[in-house]
Amino acid sequence: MTKKQKNLLQRVIAAGLMMAVLVFLPLKEYPVLRFILFMVPYLTVGHDILRKAWKGILHRQVFDECFLMAVATIGAMALGEYTEGVAVMWFYQIGELFQGIAVGRSRKSITELMDIRPDYANIEKEGEISRVDPDDVEVGSLIVVNPGEKIPLDGLVEEGESVLNTAALTGESIPRKARPGDEVISGCINMSGVLKIRTTKKFDESTASRILDLVENASSRKSRSEQFITKFARVYTPAVCYGALALAFVPPLVRLLMGQAPLFGDWIYRALTFLVISCPCAIVVSIPLSFFGGIGGASSQGILIKGSNFMETLSQVKTVVFDKTGTITRGDFEVIDIHHGTLPREELLELAAHAEGHSSHPISQSIQRAYGKKVSLDRVSQVEEISGKGVKATVDGKRVAVGNMRLMEHQGIEGIDCHETGTIIHTAVDDAYTGHLVIADRIKDGAAEAIEDLKRTGVRETVMLTGDLKETAEAVARQVGVGRVCAELLPDQKVKVLEELLAKAGKNEKIAFVGDGINDAPVLSRADIGIAMGALGSDAAIEAADVVLMDDDPRKIGKAIRIARKCLRIVYENIFFAIGVKLICLLLGALGIANMWLAIFADVGVMVLCVLNAIRCLRVKNL
Amino acid sequence: MKKTYKIEVDCANCANKMEEAAKKTAGVKDAAVNFMALKMKVEFEDGADVDAVMQEVIKNCKVVEDDCQIFL
Numbered sequence: 001m002t003k004k005q006k007n008l009l010q011r012v013i014a015a016g017l018m019m020a021v022l023v024f025l026p027l028k029e030y031p032v033l034r035f036i037l038f039m040v041p042y043l044t045v046g047h048d049i050l051r052k053a054w055k056g057i058l059h060r061q062v063f064d065e066c067f068l069m070a071v072a073t074i075g076a077m078a079l080g081e082y083t084e085g086v087a088v089m090w091f092y093q094i095g096e097l098f099q100g101i102a103v104g105r106s107r108k109s110i111t112e113l114m115d116i117r118p119d120y121a122n123i124e125k126e127g128e129i130s131r132v133d134p135d136d137v138e139v140g141s142l143i144v145v146n147p148g149e150k151i152p153l154d155g156l157v158e159e160g161e162s163v164l165n166t167a168a169l170t171g172e173s174i175p176r177k178a179r180p181g182d183e184v185i186s187g188c189i190n191m192s193g194v195l196k197i198r199t200t201k202k203f204d205e206s207t208a209s210r211i212l213d214l215v216e217n218a219s220s221r222k223s224r225s226e227q228f229i230t231k232f233a234r235v236y237t238p239a240v241c242y243g244a245l246a247l248a249f250v251p252p253l254v255r256l257l258m259g260q261a262p263l264f265g266d267w268i269y270r271a272l273t274f275l276v277i278s279c280p281c282a283i284v285v286s287i288p289l290s291f292f293g294g295i296g297g298a299s300s301q302g303i304l305i306k307g308s309n310f311m312e313t314l315s316q317v318k319t320v321v322f323d324k325t326g327t328i329t330r331g332d333f334e335v336i337d338i339h340h341g342t343l344p345r346e347e348l349l350e351l352a353a354h355a356e357g358h359s360s361h362p363i364s365q366s367i368q369r370a371y372g373k374k375v376s377l378d379r380v381s382q383v384e385e386i387s388g389k390g391v392k393a394t395v396d397g398k399r400v401a402v403g404n405m406r407l408m409e410h411q412g413i414e415g416i417d418c419h420e421t422g423t424i425i426h427t428a429v430d431d432a433y434t435g436h437l438v439i440a441d442r443i444k445d446g447a448a449e450a451i452e453d454l455k456r457t458g459v460r461e462t463v464m465l466t467g468d469l470k471e472t473a474e475a476v477a478r479q480v481g482v483g484r485v486c487a488e489l490l491p492d493q494k495v496k497v498l499e500e501l502l503a504k505a506g507k508n509e510k511i512a513f514v515g516d517g518i519n520d521a522p523v524l525s526r527a528d529i530g531i532a533m534g535a536l537g538s539d540a541a542i543e544a545a546d547v548v549l550m551d552d553d554p555r556k557i558g559k560a561i562r563i564a565r566k567c568l569r570i571v572y573e574n575i576f577f578a579i580g581v582k583l584i585c586l587l588l589g590a591l592g593i594a595n596m597w598l599a600i601f602a603d604v605g606v607m608v609l610c611v612l613n614a615i616r617c618l619r620v621k622n623l
Numbered sequence: 624m625k626k627t628y629k630i631e632v633d634c635a636n637c638a639n640k641m642e643e644a645a646k647k648t649a650g651v652k653d654a655a656v657n658f659m660a661l662k663m664k665v666e667f668e669d670g671a672d673v674d675a676v677m678q679e680v681i682k683n684c685k686v687v688e689d690d691c692q693i694f695l
Binding site for chain 1: 634637
């Protein structure tokens with residue numbers, strides 16, 4: 001609780017006690033004393049509201065909550081309804097107190113969820129270590145991170161080996177290794193060894209600060225429901241005030257003209273009830289609170305949503321378009337099969353790996369990885385790369401050729417075609433065909449599950465775009481269950497395909513594009529909502545996308561959509577509930593059925609319920 | 624140029640009003656108040672005197688909501 005809230009709580013308690021005594025005192029016969037005695041709790045609990053209302057009038061900012069409360073309570077006091085006058089103020093203040101505490105709490109729990117802000121950095125200078133504010137660390141400084149500490153700034157490991165926990169950034173605790181030369185990012189927790197890191201970025205450009213900044217600023221981009229509420233509040237409060245004024249004077253005057261008793265007191269009481277009911281605070285506070293909670297909850301799961309407006313769009317996604325590489329497949333190649341002839345499998349792989357030993361091409365790298373042992377280059381001589389075909393080399397005195405079919409033709413060797421999809425690498429030793437390796441991009445763990453999950457969540461269409469060959473693409477699509485494939489696309493054609501989809505989509509059927517953020521920025525920004533995956537450490541991806549998945553788990557897409565749906569459902573619940581209850585109570589108040597007590601419920605009670613409902617947005621872990 | 628300031632305000636509706644007031648201040652191109660983060664983001668017109676403009680913003684915000692603070 002803040003100092004202000006403690007003070008208010010004391011005042012509320014004091015006024016409550018006074019009222020409990022006053023109600024039972026026999027004061028009927030002493031009207032003046034009664035008035036004075038009731039003014040004590042009234043002013044104790046409500047003096048700040050009266051002051052604010054007065055200042056509002058001076059500043060010509062008449063129609064705010066304080067004004068409504070001041071008019072309603074002063075009016076009740078003037079009508080001699082002392083108990084109700086004080087009670088309305090009392091409940092209003094309790095509501096304010098509760099709202100303040102609830103908002104403060106959720107602010108705090110969101111900050112705790114996003115507990116990645118480093119408090120200090122250990123800087124090493126001339127052999128001495130001193131603890132400083134991370135803001136004061138210059139680029140190129142050497143910092144020391146002990147086990148259990150957060151890495152404060154992005155940098156390169158210079159000394160030491162350790163395991164890092166990225167849970168605070170990605171929502172998953174998959175440990176990462178850090179060795180000298182590795183790039184490490186701020187916000188990770190150092191688990192085992194002492195690391196010495198040469199910083200490469202200033203604090204406010206480091207990953208941790210950028211992510212926090214993003215989350216905090218996310219609610220500045222307002223959603224349509226928030227804009228609606230802002231506009232609504234602007235029209236609503238004056239409308240209600242004039243309504244109350246009319247209610248207070250029109251019916252009695254009409255009655256007077258018709259020759260009946262005007263019953264001014266009765267109608268003014270109704271008008272005051274009307275004013276109490278009308279406070280817009282329940283809606284105005286609960287909507288941003290819901291979005292803030294949703295965005296905070298999502299970020300604790302490694303999903304950064306860059307604005308409330310994107311939260312809204314995300315909840316309406318009906319089509320998800322994937323860029324194949326980096327989202328469904330891992331973007332690195334792997335030897336998935338070896339069709340060997342006369343030579344044993346291991347020996348073929350050994351010869352191929354050595355012949356390719358000089359090359360850094362992804363395909364060559366995958367063969368070397370599949371071999372698994374260290375390639376000793378002194379066994380290799382007479383390496384000759386034939387551009388677009390492959391490599392010839394002498395390994396252990398044998399003439400080895402490794403490459404595509406054209407290399408085989410070039411060497412006058414008859415190769416055997418392969419039925420599998422992927423890149424086929426043929427081999428020949430001493431001019432005799434020895435079989436081929438099948439190399440393909442690996443499908444990500446969980447890709448098929450992610451597509452299934454999206455369909456369950458209510459995404460109607462999944463589309464995969466790729467520059468790859470049709471057969472390869474279709475094979476991948478079949479394995480993971482993607483509905484539609486557009487293959488052999490050039491980068492600008494991807495935008496075109498997306499635009500066709502956009503043109504076909506209905507009004508509330510949004511299209512999300514998922515990419516790895518590396519070279520699909522135009523498509524990311526063209527889609528209704530751009531989702532970048534595996535963004536940990538990639539500034540470009542964080543910049544280009546509307547939603548950023550910190551790790552590269554495709555299952556997070558469905559989760560992000562579900563979080564957005566939950567958040568929006570709560571937002572609509574609150575809007576309909578609050579406006580609905582208020583309208584009903586307003587009607588009952590105007591008809592004279594609702595009294596001040598119901599009015600207090602319609603104001604404070606509805607606000608409390610809406611805030612409690614909004615806080616549910618924070619709980620997204622098991623979605 | 625954009626700058627972010629920490630603010631102190633009690634109610635969400637008041638935060639909206641502060642945003643409106645800041646937007647209308649001369650020298651301010653755009654402003655956004657984030658009630659949950661208690662931050663005000665101000666985008667200044669080119670060549671505006673930031674300190675002077677912010678004094679005006681504070682004055683205008685005080686008019687719509689007396690009980691608010693902006694920490695420069």
